[in-house]
Amino acid sequence: MTSLKHTGRSIYLLFFVGIIAISFSSIFVRWSSADVAVIAMYRLFLTNLLMLPFIWKYRHEMLRLNFRQWALLVASGVMLALHFLLWMGSLRLTSVASSTVILALEPILILAGSIWLFKAKVNRMMIIGMGIALLGSIAIGAGDFQLAGTALQGDILSLLGTIAVAAHMLLGQFLRSGLSAFSYNFWVFFVAACTLAVYNLIQGHAFGGYAATEWGIFLLLAIVPTIFGHYLFNWLLQYMNATTVSMGVLGEPVFSSLLAWMLLGESLSTLQMSAGVFILFGVWVFIRYGKTKPQIAPAEDNIVGNTPAKPTVV
Structure with a gap:
């Protein structure tokens, strides 16, 4: 029992690490002067390159996919490419706070999709937790929303990018029930990178x-x-x-705004900092009192992923 609890805590810790990690994305994009499509393309190709040392172990699984799996992989990869293209593009037109706060819609879109596709069920505490986090997200970005200049265009791009990543996550839940994390990620990143390469070629980048x-x-x-x-x-x-994994994106406005304040000199008010506490509390409530708890995968599974147990649905 102690081992199971320890593993459960490790899952939550990794979840928190993921939130911190994705929060750096907007900062790195702002630091680069390259076109966002080029940034996204090389980001993904370099990720594939970093994964190559492990590819031999999964070679049989990676080449034995059926037509349905290939189709879903391609669709998921294209949606991920669209997300990067649209969301990273929004960072050139609006503030980090405004762009990332719109990503707060992702869990709602995924929850709606999960209810429709997976017959997911939610309880009151999950709705309350999501509501608290969303209110905090709105407070963080409210002071930066504008309807003039390039800000509105940037906000629209962020919204479209959020829809794309929600589709990517839902497709991933279909695929991950019979495919290792390594194989899924490698092919999805590769498809997304190739999609962006074609776009860059057409645009003459x-x-x-x-x-x-x-x-x-x-x-x-x-x-x-x-x-x-x-x-x-x-x-x-x-x-x-x-849906639970996507709740991590609600923590992104908190840490992205803090990083933008420290590294880019963007303003951060007391209200926005207080809202960050609400967001993290809301995410905690959603996960702590939701119906879904971290499920312990087989002992031989690890971070580079053997074939996992079927993902649970809310």
Whole structure:
């Protein structure tokens, strides 16, 4: 029993690590001067490169997918590419707080999709927890929302990017029931990177000639928000349902705004800092009192993923 509780706490700790990791994404994007489609493309290709040392172990599974799995992988990868393209593009047009706060809609979209696709059920405490976190998210971004200039366009891009990542997560819940975390992530990242490569080719964006600092930023994006963020969240789908995992995005406005204040000099009011506490409390309530608890996967499963147990649904 102690071991099970310890493993459950480890899952929550990894969940928190994922939240911190994805919060760095907006900062790295702001530091880069390259086109966002190029940033996203190399972010994902470099992630695949970092995963190559482990590929031999999963070679048989990765090449024995059926038509349905390939179709869902392609769809999930294209949705992830759209998310990066749209959301990262929004960071060039609006503030980090405004862009990330719109991502707070992701759990609602995924919850609605889970109810429709997986017949998920929710309880009162889950709704209360989500509501508290959403109110906090709105408070963080409220002071930065604008209807003039490029801000509105940036907010719209962020919204479309949120819809895309919600579709990506729901497709992932379908796929992760019969596919290891490694195989799923590798192919999804590869499809998304190739999709962005085609887009860059059509747009005539340069594939080379970037300064060493730019390549450093691309690598940081691959390691921090992708490996320790997106990969980790996809891995957690074997322990949590997509709605619960997506609640992590509600913590992103908190840490992204703090990082933007420290590293980019963006303003952060007392109201926004207080709202951050509400967000984290709401996420805690959702997970603590939700019907879904972290499920213990087989002992041989690990962070680079053997075939996991079927993900639970709310």
